[in-house]
Amino acid sequence: MTRFITYTTRHYDKLIQAVLEHFEIVGLTLVISIALAFMIAMLVMEHKRITAWITRVFSMIYAIPSLALFALLLPVTGLGMQTAVLVLVPVFVTGGIHVDGLLDTSDALSSWQERSRRLEILKDSHAGAFAVITAAVYFIAWYGAYSQLFNGAENMRVIGILSLGFMVSRCLSGIGVITFPKAKADGTVAEFSRNSSDVLSRNVLIVYLVLLAAGMILIRPVWGSLAFVGALLIFWYYHHIAMKYFGGTTGDISGFFLCICEVGMALILAVVSNF
Numbered sequence: 001m002t003r004f005i006t007y008t009t010r011h012y013d014k015l016i017q018a019v020l021e022h023f024e025i026v027g028l029t030l031v032i033s034i035a036l037a038f039m040i041a042m043l044v045m046e047h048k049r050i051t052a053w054i055t056r057v058f059s060m061i062y063a064i065p066s067l068a069l070f071a072l073l074l075p076v077t078g079l080g081m082q083t084a085v086l087v088l089v090p091v092f093v094t095g096g097i098h099v100d101g102l103l104d105t106s107d108a109l110s111s112w113q114e115r116s117r118r119l120e121i122l123k124d125s126h127a128g129a130f131a132v133i134t135a136a137v138y139f140i141a142w143y144g145a146y147s148q149l150f151n152g153a154e155n156m157r158v159i160g161i162l163s164l165g166f167m168v169s170r171c172l173s174g175i176g177v178i179t180f181p182k183a184k185a186d187g188t189v190a191e192f193s194r195n196s197s198d199v200l201s202r203n204v205l206i207v208y209l210v211l212l213a214a215g216m217i218l219i220r221p222v223w224g225s226l227a228f229v230g231a232l233l234i235f236w237y238y239h240h241i242a243m244k245y246f247g248g249t250t251g252d253i254s255g256f257f258l259c260i261c262e263v264g265m266a267l268i269l270a271v272v273s274n275f
Helices: 002-010 012-046 048-077 081-094 097-111 115-123 129-149 155-179 188-194 198-219 221-246 251-272
Strands: none
Touching: 097 115, 097 129, 097 221, 097 251, 115 221, 129 155, 129 251, 155 198, 155 221, 155 251, 198 221, 221 251
C-alpha cells in the first residue's frame, strides 16, 4: 500500500495522462458504435427483409469476445477429447431432435407471450438469443459434469448409474406423453398418444422405472437415490411449465425435459462424487 501511494504521488502526471487516453479511446469507440447503430437501424427500417440477416450476422459478431475468452481459458481448463466426444455422442445418436426441443422451448418460455404465441414460437425454425444461450449453458454443463465424473476413482459405477439414468429420462418422458394433456391436436406427441394404449403403456413404463431406480440404487445407494430423486423433481418441473405456460405437452417440450433431466442427473452425480 505504501509503494502504491508513493508511486501515485511521484507519477500522478502519468496516471492522469493514461486516464485521459482511456477516456479518449472509450469515447471514440462509443461515438462510432452509436453512428453504426443509427445507420443499421435506418437500414432495417427501410428494408424489412434484411432484418433477420442483420440480426444473425451481428449475433455472431457479438459472440466473438466469448469465443476469445474460451480460447484463452483452454490452457488453464484443458479440453479433453474423451469428454468432448461423450458430450456430442447423444446429439449424433438422436440427430439433435431433443436439443432442438430444448432450444425451441427456451425461446418460447423467454418470450413472455400468451399461450398461443408460445406454441407458435415452438414451431418457428429460427433460433433466438435465449436458445443460443441455453445451448451454450447446456453443453458447458455436460462438459463440466463429464470432466468431473471421469476423473474419479469409481468411473464404472458412475457410468452404470448415468446409463440407467438415460433410460429413466426416457421412461418419465413416455409417462408424460401418455398422461399429460396435449397442448396441440397435431404433432409427434399427439400422434403417439393416439396410437398407444394409455393404461397398458403407462403401467409398463412404471414397472421399467421401478426396476431402473432399483438398479441405480443397487450400484451406489446414495448416488443412485439422489440422481433418481433429481429426475423426479425435474419431471415435476416439466409438468409445471407444460401446464402453466403451454396448456399441455408437445414433442418440443418433451425434448426439453429429456435434456434437462439427463444433464441434471449428471450434475448431481458430479457434485456428490466429491464427497
